[in-house]
Amino acid sequence: MPNLHDIDKRIKSISSTKQITRTMEMVAGAKVKHATERIYAATPYSESMTEMLQGVAERVQASENPLLEKRENVKRILAVAVVSDRGLAGGFNSNVLRSVEKTIRAKKAQGVEVEVIACGKKAIGFFKYRKINPVLEFADLSADPTFEEAKQIADYAVKAYEEGSVDEVVLVYNHAKNAAEQVLREEIILPVDTQAVMAAAAGSSLDAADAADQSADTVSASLEFEPEPADVLQRLLPAYLRTSIYHALIDSAAGEQAARRTAMHSATENANEIVETLSRLYNRVRQGAITTEINEIVGGAAALED
Amino acid sequence: MTKFACDIVTPEAKFYSGDVHFVVVPGTEGEMGFLYDHAPVVSTLADGVVRIQEEEGGPHKEFAIEGGYVQVDGKRVIILADKAEESHQA
Numbered sequence: 381m382p383n384l385h386d387i388d389k390r391i392k393s394i395s396s397t398k399q400i401t402r403t404m405e406m407v408a409g410a411k412v413k414h415a416t417e418r419i420y421a422a423t424p425y426s427e428s429m430t431e432m433l434q435g436v437a438e439r440v441q442a443s444e445n446p447l448l449e450k451r452e453n454v455k456r457i458l459a460v461a462v463v464s465d466r467g468l469a470g471g472f473n474s475n476v477l478r479s480v481e482k483t484i485r486a487k488k489a490q491g492v493e494v495e496v497i498a499c500g501k502k503a504i505g506f507f508k509y510r511k512i513n514p515v516l517e518f519a520d521l522s523a524d525p526t527f528e529e530a531k532q533i534a535d536y537a538v539k540a541y542e543e544g545s546v547d548e549v550v551l552v553y554n555h556a557k558n559a560a561e562q563v564l565r566e567e568i569i570l571p572v573d574t575q576a577v578m579a580a581a582a583g584s585s586l587d588a589a590d591a592a593d594q595s596a597d598t599v600s601a602s603l604e605f606e607p608e609p610a611d612v613l614q615r616l617l618p619a620y621l622r623t624s625i626y627h628a629l630i631d632s633a634a635g636e637q638a639a640r641r642t643a644m645h646s647a648t649e650n651a652n653e654i655v656e657t658l659s660r661l662y663n664r665v666r667q668g669a670i671t672t673e674i675n676e677i678v679g680g681a682a683a684l685e686d
Numbered sequence: 687m688t689k690f691a692c693d694i695v696t697p698e699a700k701f702y703s704g705d706v707h708f709v710v711v712p713g714t715e716g717e718m719g720f721l722y723d724h725a726p727v728v729s730t731l732a733d734g735v736v737r738i739q740e741e742e743g744g745p746h747k748e749f750a751i752e753g754g755y756v757q758v759d760g761k762r763v764i765i766l767a768d769k770a771e772e773s774h775q776a
Contacts, residue, residue: 425697428766431757606730607730619766
């Protein structure tokens with residue numbers, strides 16, 4: 381039988397942990413709202429950007445811009461892992477990190493090298509521990525990601541891709557599907573897949589080559605470019621990349637808060653349950669002790685009477 | 687004159703949105719002005735000032751922008767910019 385004092389100590393300790401988890405749940409709940417608003421604020425920009433890129437991409441051949449060209453021989457991949465700075469968010473961080481690690485292993489087996497950009501302290505720690513040195517690392521951004529950071533990542537990726545030191549860039553992050561659910565997303569952001577961009581809007585053009593031929597005389601006549609389409613594309617593509625990365629960062633930030641809220645909610649519930657069980661045990665032990673005591677007194681009195 | 691919709695959008699927020707009469711943007715190859723029913727254009731923008739006239743003959747609103755693009759389709763002008771700021775002396 382555990383003694384009363386020990387049970388009491390455990391109940392107190394769990395209650396104080398519960399206080400922390402409940403507070404974290406409420407704080408995360410408040411932050412979810414802020415983060416979701418930020419996504420809404422950024423949506424018009426990325427939508428217009430995608431729309432504009434579609435317009436340009438329809439008129440330009442893939443070979444005209446190095447960022448559009450798919451490379452046959454992929455020798456080196458750049459993986460951008462977007463996670464948070466802090467833990468206690470359930471599987472939020474480990475989902476992304478484990479998936480990246482798995483990719484690295486699989487690619488290494490195929491003889492493809494992988495370099496990593498780590499966003500968030502958790503990613504930095506994770507990769508350093510595994511003797512993988514991130515080429516770029518960002519700490520303290522998960523709470524409040526800015527466009528500047530997205531720009532730095534995009535600039536690095538574009539430069540490496542153009543130089544040929546990297547043949548593919550993959551972005552791995554948590555998409556905040558709704559307030560309660562996060563979905564792991566892996567997106568190939570370089571080379572930019574114009575087919576996918578175009579298909580997203582107009583699923584009508586079945587034959588892309590055919591459509592391109594037609595657009596050469598029909599559509600381009602109605603849409604002017606200043607300067608030339610190729611030049612516009614050259615500026616638009618890095619911007620598109622920046623937008624995609626920024627979107628991933630804020631999406632992940634919203635997901636983090638939502639994940640933390642869910643995790644802390646269940647932690648609070650678990651704590652409640654344990655406290656209840658322990659109180660029951662505490663009372664039973666206490667009652668047991670009293671009963672034993674009464675028995676002893678009654679026994680003692682009976683012994684005296686005889 | 688007919689008015690058309692004009693939006694100035696940055697990654698952080700929709701910066702300006704409204705029905706306007708006339709817009710001037712700093713294109714990389716010189717300033718461009720748009721009225722209603724302008725031919726569709728996509729252009730990159732230089733860092734500079736966007737002037738918006740909401741009413742014909744009315745006052746101008748000025749916005750400083752950095753790293754932008756403009757998309758025009760006759761009934762709508764969308765200005766995408768990395769950064770935007772309203773100028774207060776207007």
